[in-house]
Amino acid sequence: MHNLFVMSVDALFTDNLADVRHLPGFAEILGRAAIYEDVYCVYPTLTYVCHASIMSGFWPERHGVPHNQILDPATQDRAWYWDYTSLHVPTVFDWAHLAKLTTASVGWPVTAGAGSIDHNVPEVWVADPALFASPASLGPALDEVYRHGCSPSGWELYEAHRGLLDNNRTPALDEFDTACNVDLIERYRPNVLFTHQATLDHARHAHGVLAPEVQEALRLHDGWLQQCIAALKRAGTYDDTVFVIPGDHGHVRVDYKLSPNVLLARAGLIDVAEDGSVLGWRAYLQSSGVSGQLYARDEKDCPAARDALQPLIDQGLISDVLTYEDVREQFHGTGTFAFMVEAAPNYGIGSDCAGELVTPAGSDDYRYAVSTHGHLPFRGDKPPFIVAGPGVVPGRYAGARLIDEAPTMMSLAGIPFNAALLDGEDLAAAGSRAVSLPNDW
Template identity: 25%
Template sequence: MLERLLVLFFVVTTLAHAAPAEHVILVSIDGWAHHYFDDPKCHMPAVKALAANGVRSKRMECSFPTVTWTNHTTLVTGVHPGKHGVLANEYFDREQRKKIPLIPDPLFNKDEIVKTPTIYDAAKAAGMKTAGVIWPASRGAKTLDWTVPDVFEQELFEKYGTPELLEDARAAGIPIEKQMEWCKAGNAGKAQRDYMYTLLATHIIKKHKPNFLAIHLVSLDSFEHAHGRQVAEAYWAANDSDNRVADLVRATEEAGIRDKTAFVITTDHGFVTYTKSINANSALKKDGFVKAVLGKSLAPDSQVFAMAEGGSCFVYVLDAANRETILQQITPKLAKLEGVEGVVESKDFDSKLHHITTAQDGREPDLVLLAADGYTFTDSLADSEVIIPNDPPKGAHGHFQLDPNLYGGFVISGAGVKQGVVLDEMKNIDVTPTMAKLLGVPFPDADGRVLNEALK
């Protein structure tokens, strides 16, 4: 009798703590702004079917700056950029006096730049199987069982790709040898890249049934950069991304895990269509704060450099001894430039941007400029003009995270998720704690919250 009671207790306890989902698939559609969901010109039937059978948010607040590397890292860490450390798509090295790129993972492995645990770290620690397909800032991640990095170079793609996965891809005819060729092709290669990356992801799903898989789709962002938001080319790319989502759903059906899988379809940022670029370095050159060598490189005696980050500009004071004096001189002048909508001083980084100060992290700037709608920043040292017209219009991101155009889309559907719920608003820091809850893995240090109203 006692033995039967112990068995019953074990079964009940196990069921009480059973994870709502055995598998979570995170799909980032780069540049998928919240307004695409209700736009009648945007045809995304697979994503809308997931939303109808699940939960969506009318808008999702992204991280500042609203750029790819920063926000993809937030999506898998659940913390703000000041904590996870991927502060932008690049940063300015004060000692080397040059920009250091983080996009597309040309230099650093994940452990060198991501300072806090990720959802795939937590899943792996819980004994689960993990996968990442061109997920930004995941190069060389030791806790991804099957992965290819988000890089351009064929050598890096294969060096940091999981050997077994690459071997399987070649045997299956997945065209991984086209990686560099399609990257070099620009927009013409973006749909092919997403096709190839999705083939890799569907192979992983069907063969390995990972508990967590993250995939990054790149087409929409690229076409928005070239043409602006909510234009014919962007609608086409959104539909192409929707087809890739449909491929992933079918893969779970073929793997026999559809009813045990939760899908999270989201993004890194929205977009602004711009017609003018602001070059703060040109303005600073006029006052002698920025000096260039042959219009190409920063002169050793330059006191300031303004690094463009799309719709924001990171201003670095390089003369540390005169930092405060220089900031007092340049801040009001930069604030008055055409197209500059706001200026954020270091003392307000935490409260307004969720960043930390340069005293805490030397990669952080001393001042941040925010572009108005219709504007973006450039930082070419060769320019003499401060305001540069762009014709035809193009698209940009990197703007202030509370700009209405920069909010992202979000859909969650499947195992453990309610049906027919629409949330008014959420934050991207909420994505990881919600996925952790679905998988039943502890994730105690997130800045975000579990979207309990979306879960059964």
């Protein structure tokens, strides 16, 4: 049995490994790692859908998380799938907990309230604009959401480090997570620790897929990585730790925001207030970044919704329409939507129900910012899956999928699990789907 430390770097591309290979933290891990390049994702390629697959080894059709955000047109889908009860399957935390190992998590998506995480500081934030706009209301509101999501020891960590937090803004959020990780490693020496960092992803959304700020974000991530490595060394557990760095998805460049709900509103399927907010709806397209999920309260409204969107298909602004059955069969997706649409290159799907159909991309919402994701899994850059530590055969490999990451890390760490139940497979096992690549860097 070995310890397991997993630090996901949101929106890390395989190509970025060439950028970070000489930074001290990444160099220490990459120099002795198995590097699985261009990992095949899930659809839509959204953080919570991806992380649910990474932590469980299941496709979305079985883990049940369809999107980052819970459908609620009246609030622009304000609440996210923060709660662990959103998952329909066991995760690494549950298998480790069953084996009586000590489990911990800091900032990992879809973990709030998880009974199988002993030391838990989940990823949660205050999403009500009326509360996060004012410092006087933000503090108590943040306390409230963390109190709901943390384990008792996680709450103590939150209390010790909450001064670093600025709601969900980065890099403050990752500074907070790192302080909690260092503290947690030294206090509890957990067998299993998962943590998620988001500064890189936010830099891409705000400034562009390959903006200069991306390199600055990578340097920040390296600093946080070094702090965690140093804490594991001080705790005496580093040499016996399976050390994992996964990315979750790529990004693509977006120049224009396409707002198909404008057409649904014109067709009478959405009631829109004068300020543009949604008063009621019969069919609504929930933006999932480069894609969108069409929900209808009544199935009989689906043909009207499909007809209303036809001009966008005719004009080539929507490149694909996939029925729920298509999404299920081709990508093992989940959700109660009727169909999904994929935007053409350089377009993102907006939420607006009034105004112009096509507007320049901005940075007011990650889903239709100048760089975003949520695209078909074969589009855009792909994440790496980096594993170092006892039992790992260093090298470069192809052929991995996100769903293979949980069984691979549990096998390497020696955490007992029912391999036949999972969708993914152990990439380190003899005869696995992973293909060895020439080791030329």
